[in-house]
Every structure is written in structure tokens, then in C-alpha cells.
Amino acid sequence: MKRSEINAILRENIAFIKEMHFSLPPFAYWTPEEWKEKGHECDEIRDNMLGWDITDYGLGNYEKVGLFLFTIRNGNLNNPKYRKPYAEKLLISNPGQLCTNHFHWNKMEDIINRGGGILMIQVWNSDENEGLADTPVQITLDGVVSVVEAGTILRLLPGQSITLPPHQYHAFWAEEGHGKTLIGEVSMVNDDNTDNRFYEPMGRFPKIEENEAPLYLLCNEYPAAK
Numbered sequence: 621m622k623r624s625e626i627n628a629i630l631r632e633n634i635a636f637i638k639e640m641h642f643s644l645p646p647f648a649y650w651t652p653e654e655w656k657e658k659g660h661e662c663d664e665i666r667d668n669m670l671g672w673d674i675t676d677y678g679l680g681n682y683e684k685v686g687l688f689l690f691t692i693r694n695g696n697l698n699n700p701k702y703r704k705p706y707a708e709k710l711l712i713s714n715p716g717q718l719c720t721n722h723f724h725w726n727k728m729e730d731i732i733n734r735g736g737g738i739l740m741i742q743v744w745n746s747d748e749n750e751g752l753a754d755t756p757v758q759i760t761l762d763g764v765v766s767v768v769e770a771g772t773i774l775r776l777l778p779g780q781s782i783t784l785p786p787h788q789y790h791a792f793w794a795e796e797g798h799g800k801t802l803i804g805e806v807s808m809v810n811d812d813n814t815d816n817r818f819y820e821p822m823g824r825f826p827k828i829e830e831n832e833a834p835l836y837l838l839c840n841e842y843p844a845a846k
Contacts, residue, residue, distance in 0.1 A: 621682060621826040626674055627835040633688050633712050633800075640735055640802050642710065644690060647671060652837055660845045668694040668702060669812070669839040677720055678823025687719045688712040691839060695809040707810040711803035713739065713794040721791040721819040724784075729807030731790075732781035737798035739776040743768070744789040750817060752789060759783075789819060 637644065647665055650658070665671060673689040676682040689711050695704035713719060715737065723746055733739040747753040756767045759774070760783040768774070775795070776782065781804075784790050794801040812824055825840050834841070 621674070621676055621680070622829045622831050623834055624832045625682070626826075626828065626838070627832065629674055629682070629688060630672065630835050636712060636736070636800055636802070637710070642734070642802065644710075645692065648690065649836065652834055655837055656843055657846055663845060664702060666842045666845070667699060668696050670694060671839040671842075672836055673839045674826065675824060676826050677818075678826065683714065683717060685718045685720055687717070691810070697809050697811060705809060707805075707807050709805040709807075709810070710734075711805060713737075713792065713801050713803060715794045715796045715799065717793055719792045720822065721789055723787050723789045723817050724815045725817060726786055726815050727808045727810060728786060729784050729805055730781050731776075731784060731792065732804035732806070733776040733778050734802040734804045735778045736794075737801035738778075738795040739780075739792060739801050739803060740773055740795050741776060741782060741790055741792040742771060742773045743782075743784075744770050746787045746789055746817075752819065757788070 647662070648671065668691075670691045670693065673691060674682075674686070675689075676686045679685050689709055692708045692710060693704065694707040696702040721742075731739070731741065743757050743759060745753040745755050745757050752770065754770050757770060757772065758765065758767050761774070761776075762781055774782065816824060825838075
């Protein structure tokens with residue numbers, strides 16, 4: 621992705637977040653110059669990859685396959701310094717923009733439609749070879765348990781949520797014709813480096829072509845502590 625594209629995506633989605641009356645922590649708006657002056661007091665942000673996260677999964681087609689995220693809080697299973705057993709993210713999906721099919725080996729999460737559009741989410745069980753199982757899927761929507769067929773697409777209106785256990789494949793997108801969807805994620809500790817199993821092999825963080833200065837740094841770009 622080009623840096624100019626990332627900057628434009630940031631501006632567009634920051635405006636949407638403000639329109640939805642959701643407030644982000646101060647570090648969301650620290651400039652690259654300000655980050656150069658930050659010391660070890662900010663290690664939790666660096667080490668746990670808090671902040672902006674824009675991915676095209678390495679496919680180079682963000683509008684069709686991609687996701688916009690901001691990690692608000694997170695623990696770290698690999699560092700006893702950080703004792704939080706939970707994480708929270710804010711996500712934005714554009715109409716028809718696919719968050720590609722995947723599951724997590726360890727993380728259980730709630731995906732919540734916080735408002736805006738309508739969230740479509742498709743679910744499957746994984747089989748013993750980590751493929752898609754053709755078996756009924758037990759789901760929990762806002763505390764109500766039911767069973768659906770493999771590959772069922774669920775339609776979550778604002779305020780609705782689904783609980784996704786480990787090893788349950790899921791893909792999601794905002795429904796066409798209803799605008800952007802603001803999505804909340806409340807989960808166990810998140811580790812994007814080791815805990816994502818994509819059904820089709822792909823990357824997680826984009827390769828960036830630097831054609832202009834960054835507006836804000838992404839969560840994997842912070843400089844070392846001063």
C-alpha cells in the first residue's frame with residue numbers, strides 16, 4: 621500500500637469515528653515527531669502493538685479485502701510485565717470489504733456492531749486438518765445460544781454481537797447499501813503474530829511504499845524508546 625493511501629484511509633475513518641461519537645485515547649494522535657521523543661514510559665503501547673492498524677492482507681486490494689483497526693488495550697502472553705488478560709479493538713468495515721476467513725488458536729472474542737451499517741458474518745467449524753467442517757455451528761448472539769448450518773451468514777444490526785470461540789472460522793463485511801460499520805472487539809489477549817489461522821495463506825501487515833510522510837504511525841512502526 622502507498623503511504624498516501626494509508627493517510628487518506630486514516631483521515632476518512634477518523635472522521636467516521638468522530639461522527640459516531642467514539643473517543644480514542646491520546647496516543648492515537650501522537651505524530652511521528654512526538655513518537656521520537658517518547659521513552660520507556662510508553663513501552664506498553666509499543667510492546668503490545670496498541671494503535672492504528674490498516675491491512676490489505678498483502679493482497680494489494682484494500683477496498684475489496686482489508687480491514688481498518690485501532691487496538692485500544694491489550695495484554696501480552698510473552699511478557700509477564702503485562703498482566704492484562706484481555707484486549708479491546710475498534711474496527712471499521714466498508715460495504716462489501718471482506719475481512720478474510722480465519723480463526724484464532726487461542727483467542728475467544730466478541731465481535732460487536734457498534735453502529736453505522738449492518739455487519740455480515742459467516743461462520744464455520746474447523747475440522748481436524750484446520751479446513752472448513754461441514755458440521756452444524758453452535759453460535760452465541762448476545763447470550764442466546766443456537767445452532768446454524770456450516771457457512772451460515774448472520775446479519776448483525778447495531779448493538780448486536782456474536783461470541784467467537786477458538787477454532788471457529790469467521791469472515792465478515794459491512795452489508796452493501798448501509799454504509800460503513802463501526803465494530804467493537806472485546807477479547808482475550810490478542811497476538812497477531814502467532815494466533816491467526818487464515819483459511820487461505822496471506823499476510824497480516826501491509827508492505828508500505830513511502831510516497832509521502834506518515835500522518836500517524838501504525839502499531840508496528842513505533843521507534844525504539846528514547
